[in-house]
Amino acid sequence: MYINDINSLDLVVNENKELYRTTTNVNHYVEVLVDFPGNSGLFTYRVPSQLEIKPGDVLSVPFGSQMLGAIAIRLLAEPNIDLAPEKIREVEDVVTSGFFASAYWELLNRVAAYYYTPLIQVIRVALPPGLLGRSQRRVRLVKKQKDQLPITFLSPSAQQILQLLQSQPSGDYSFAYLQQKVKATYRGVRELLRIGLVESYLEPPRTTRPKLQKAVILIDTIDRDLTNRQREILEVLRRRGGELWHSELLQICSTSSSTLKTMEQKGYIAIEEREVLRTEQGQVLDLDTPKSLNIAQGNALATIQQLDGFAQVLLHGVTGSGKTEVYLQAIAPLLAQGKSALVLVPEIGLTPQLTDRFRARFGNNKISVYHSALSDGERYDTWRQMLTGTPQIVIGTRSAVFAPLPNLGLIILDEEHDSSFKQDSPIPTYNARTVAQWRAELEHCPLVLGSATPSLESWVSVRREAGGRGQEAGGRGQEEHQNFSATHYSPLPERINSRPLPPVEIVDMRQELQQGNRSIFSRSLQEALQHLQQTGQQGILFIHRRGHSTFVSCRSCGYVVECPHCDVSLAYHQTEAGAPQLLRCHYCNYVSVHPKNCPECASPYLKFFGSGTQRVAQELSRQFPDLTYIRFDSDTTRNKGAHRTLLTRFANGEANLLVGTQMLTKGLDLPQVTLVGVVAADGLLNLSDYRASERAFQTLTQVAGRAGRGDDPGRVIMQTYTPEHPVIEAVRFHDYQSFVEAELEQRQVLNYPPYGRLILLRLSSFDPIQVQNTAQAIATVLSANPGFELLGPAPASVMRVANRYRWQILLKFAPEALPQLPDWDEVRLLCADGVNLTIDVDPLNIM
Ligand SMILES: Nc1ncnc2c1ncn2[C@@H]1O[C@H](COP(=O)(O)OP(=O)(O)OP(=O)(O)O)[C@@H](O)[C@H]1O
Ligand SMILES: [Zn+2]
Numbered sequence: 001m002y003i004n005d006i007n008s009l010d011l012v013v014n015e016n017k018e019l020y021r022t023t024t025n026v027n028h029y030v031e032v033l034v035d036f037p038g039n040s041g042l043f044t045y046r047v048p049s050q051l052e053i054k055p056g057d058v059l060s061v062p063f064g065s066q067m068l069g070a071i072a073i074r075l076l077a078e079p080n081i082d083l084a085p086e087k088i089r090e091v092e093d094v095v096t097s098g099f100f101a102s103a104y105w106e107l108l109n110r111v112a113a114y115y116y117t118p119l120i121q122v123i124r125v126a127l128p129p130g131l132l133g134r135s136q137r138r139v140r141l142v143k144k145q146k147d148q149l150p151i152t153f154l155s156p157s158a159q160q161i162l163q164l165l166q167s168q169p170s171g172d173y174s175f176a177y178l179q180q181k182v183k184a185t186y187r188g189v190r191e192l193l194r195i196g197l198v199e200s201y202l203e204p205p206r207t208t209r210p211k212l213q214k215a216v217i218l219i220d221t222i223d224r225d226l227t228n229r230q231r232e233i234l235e236v237l238r239r240r241g242g243e244l245w246h247s248e249l250l251q252i253c254s255t256s257s258s259t260l261k262t263m264e265q266k267g268y269i270a271i272e273e274r275e276v277l278r279t280e281q282g283q284v285l286d287l288d289t290p291k292s293l294n295i296a297q298g299n300a301l302a303t304i305q306q307l308d309g310f311a312q313v314l315l316h317g318v319t320g321s322g323k324t325e326v327y328l329q330a331i332a333p334l335l336a337q338g339k340s341a342l343v344l345v346p347e348i349g350l351t352p353q354l355t356d357r358f359r360a361r362f363g364n365n366k367i368s369v370y371h372s373a374l375s376d377g378e379r380y381d382t383w384r385q386m387l388t389g390t391p392q393i394v395i396g397t398r399s400a401v402f403a404p405l406p407n408l409g410l411i412i413l414d415e416e417h418d419s420s421f422k423q424d425s426p427i428p429t430y431n432a433r434t435v436a437q438w439r440a441e442l443e444h445c446p447l448v449l450g451s452a453t454p455s456l457e458s459w460v461s462v463r464r465e466a467g468g469r470g471q472e473a474g475g476r477g478q479e480e481h482q483n484f485s486a487t488h489y490s491p492l493p494e495r496i497n498s499r500p501l502p503p504v505e506i507v508d509m510r511q512e513l514q515q516g517n518r519s520i521f522s523r524s525l526q527e528a529l530q531h532l533q534q535t536g537q538q539g540i541l542f543i544h545r546r547g548h549s550t551f552v553s554c555r556s557c558g559y560v561v562e563c564p565h566c567d568v569s570l571a572y573h574q575t576e577a578g579a580p581q582l583l584r585c586h587y588c589n590y591v592s593v594h595p596k597n598c599p600e601c602a603s604p605y606l607k608f609f610g611s612g613t614q615r616v617a618q619e620l621s622r623q624f625p626d627l628t629y630i631r632f633d634s635d636t637t638r639n640k641g642a643h644r645t646l647l648t649r650f651a652n653g654e655a656n657l658l659v660g661t662q663m664l665t666k667g668l669d670l671p672q673v674t675l676v677g678v679v680a681a682d683g684l685l686n687l688s689d690y691r692a693s694e695r696a697f698q699t700l701t702q703v704a705g706r707a708g709r710g711d712d713p714g715r716v717i718m719q720t721y722t723p724e725h726p727v728i729e730a731v732r733f734h735d736y737q738s739f740v741e742a743e744l745e746q747r748q749v750l751n752y753p754p755y756g757r758l759i760l761l762r763l764s765s766f767d768p769i770q771v772q773n774t775a776q777a778i779a780t781v782l783s784a785n786p787g788f789e790l791l792g793p794a795p796a797s798v799m800r801v802a803n804r805y806r807w808q809i810l811l812k813f814a815p816e817a818l819p820q821l822p823d824w825d826e827v828r829l830l831c832a833d834g835v836n837l838t839i840d841v842d843p844l845n846i847m
């Protein structure tokens with residue numbers, strides 16, 4: 001991975017002996033990181049004596065025939081022995097000193113060390129892609145000097161450069177341009193830098209041209225010759241402030257371009273190309289004001305605000321208890337103090353509501369949204385704008401934990417229990433919650449972890465640190481906090497306005513079947529749906545899986561249709577009656593047409609099992625033809641903005657039901673939802689993972705929590721084949737605490753997290769034999785180490801994915817004393833050719 005051998009490069013040795021007279025600095029060499037397509041790695045350069053270089057500085061270095069931007073990683077007294085000293089080139093200059101603030105730099109190093117990942121890979125996660133490789137070094141006049149001309153004592157080249165810069169209104173040129181115009185540019189620029197007349201900086205690559213997109217603008221609302229449909233469209237446009245993207249309007253109104261064209265011709269609207277500001281902008285919202293907090297919220301806010309420096313607050317608030325309002329009010333005074341805040345959420349597309357609330361409170365220009373689904377251009381723009389240091393709020397998914405905000409005043413992790421904060425691949429396999437803890441520590445700011453169902457890790461750490469105060473969680477009287485403790489527990493035990501949590505009714509589907517009900521809806525759920533239709537209220541149907549059903553099998557011979565590239569069965573997909581029947585692999589996206597007959601025995605009884613979103617939707621249409629629904633799953637939300645559109649349509653009352661998967665469990669706050677139906681809870685319960693119960697409890701509690709958030713009381717109907725399962729019991733009584741205590745006991749017995757720690761070695765290869773042998777060889781070597789318990793090697797539960805065979809080895813050890821862990825470089829040497837090894841530290845998905 002590390003490229004130290006630069007012999008292959010065509011080097012021009014540029015040795016200037018005179019520069020080495022001062023020897024105060026013992027580090028004559030520096031390892032730098034260049035990020036250049038196809039040639040990323042660490043390279044050693046010589047440090048000219050007049051330059052002072054610190055790790056984290058941005059340098060310019062000669063590379064081949066080019067000058068590139070590079071980051072100083074490490075200072076060395078001696079170069080690596082395998083490098084011939086005369087082949088080592090010299091750093092040309094420091095472009096930006098302290099580009100990475102020291103706390104930030106330390107954060108990156110900690111992540112690299114903890115997750116056994118080369119620093120370059122961590123930097124890649126942190127920086128927008130290709131930042132250095134395509135960046136340009138520029139020189140500009142320092143502002144206050146612009147009009148003065150103290151040039152008499154300068155060298156001729158410095159004078160020339162100064163004149164060039166002053167001849168230009170912005171006083172700013174690229175280094176490359178100056179080099180063409182002036183001899184001895186380096187020396188001249190250095191001289192000007194030293195006396196502070198100019199500064200040099202690295203300009204991130206400009207994207208070639210601004211992004212244009214069609215917008216629709218409302219011109220005239222006086223109805224002259226509108227059809228009903230056109231009037232509706234105008235009304236939508238008017239309500240949204242008179243301006244929408246063309247694509248957005250088409251989606252919201254389910255209309256066609258030709259309709260809009262007609263309206264344009266009639267003079268009601270204009271359609272024009274607009275530049276898209278590539279920082280993601282929401283629409284303009286009415287500004288909203290802080291709500292007056294209830295007592296529990298007030299206590300939580302006080303706890304956060306009295307913190308000085310690093311501390312963690314576990315904000316344990318039941319669903320609908322107003323956690324977001326606490327976040328908003330905790331952030332508000334920070335902005336006034338010139339500080340910024342970082343808000344991490346599990347998945348941004350799924351929570352447009354959350355970003356909207358922040359925008360409505362603080363205004364669009366204070367908020368940026370940062371996540372990996374942004375285009376490269378969007379990421380640059382947002383990233384650059386963060387560096388400016390203007391007080392702001394960044395809302396983002398896990399990678400935003402690296403957002404380069406100077407002056408951080410607070411970090412918030414919403415839904416802190418969510419496993420999407422963890423990256424399984426590629427490396428670093430970091431957990432944003434862990435990284436956020438380090439970051440808060442290094443930046444001396446508080447970290448707020450919010451959840452209705454805190455992770456066992458956070459729960460245990462609160463109990464441990466706060467000396468048992470957490471024991472009474474969910475109860476009252478938690479207010480007297482010990483300010484000196486680094487961990488605080490803030491419960492919000494009640495919903496806003498003391499609304500009750502919705503009662504949860506458990507339906508035993510075995511009995512339904514016994515009593516002759518073959519529908520996927522129990523009688524109870526059927527009645528509730530009927531009621532919904534009569535009253536015009538709204539509800540949510542939750543299904544564990546997307547697609548039509550889990551698998552297709554032959555009733556005659558038992559044959560199951562499987563993916564040819566993965567060891568999983570294909571899922572049946574049909575969007576609507578009459579549409580082609582497809583089989584799709586949810587691991588690699590392979591698609592085939594549903595065969596009419598069994599490929600094994602030619603029997604025509606090839607049928608699907610289970611019930612995905614499509615199946616439920618079809619069943620709804622059949623049994624409740626007048627009930628309208630919107631499907632919300634990864635099939636219907638592929639397009640950008642689709643989440644928002646579908647949720648907006650539902651919020652506007654366009655349908656009785658929202659039918660969907662996990663996606664709709666997160667943060668949805670719709671007061672008019674009174675019914676939540678869980679079609680089958682079992683799919684969640686029976687997963688072969690030590691965290692399956694925890695995850696199931698969290699998901700089901702979140703889903704249930706969507707009901708009854710407004711003035712009308714809510715209810716939850718949960719269908720299952722295992723009503724006696726402890727998770728079901730706990731969800732039924734909204735009993736976080738007993739669930740957690742029982743679960744913790746089991747974890748402790750088996751030494752699983754949060755009591756033990758895990759490292760998972762994932763191995764994969766196209767060659768099934770090679771990967772198995774490698775796994776065996778590594779396990780044999782590791783088993784000689786007494787510091788940890790070794791589980792495996794074992795094939796992954798889906799052994800083959802996209803034709804790669806996967807094996808894994810699990811290491812389990814006590815968290816207090818990190819055992820003598822193996823030298824991973826040596827372990828890597830055991831890998832056969834073509835076998836890929838990923839070290840997953842604190843893995844969350846072991847399947
Ligand atoms: N003090 C308050 N007074 C009145 N309304 C409030 C107050 N605090 C919050 N609300 C409202 O209560 C609703 C629920 O709050 P919010 O969505 O923040 O809860 P939450 O705890 O984040 O819920 P969940 O975890 O279920 O997503 C929101 O509509 C919010 O505007
Ligand atoms: Zn068959």
Ligand SMILES: [Zn+2]
Nearest residue numbers: 563566585588
């Ligand atoms: Zn597949």
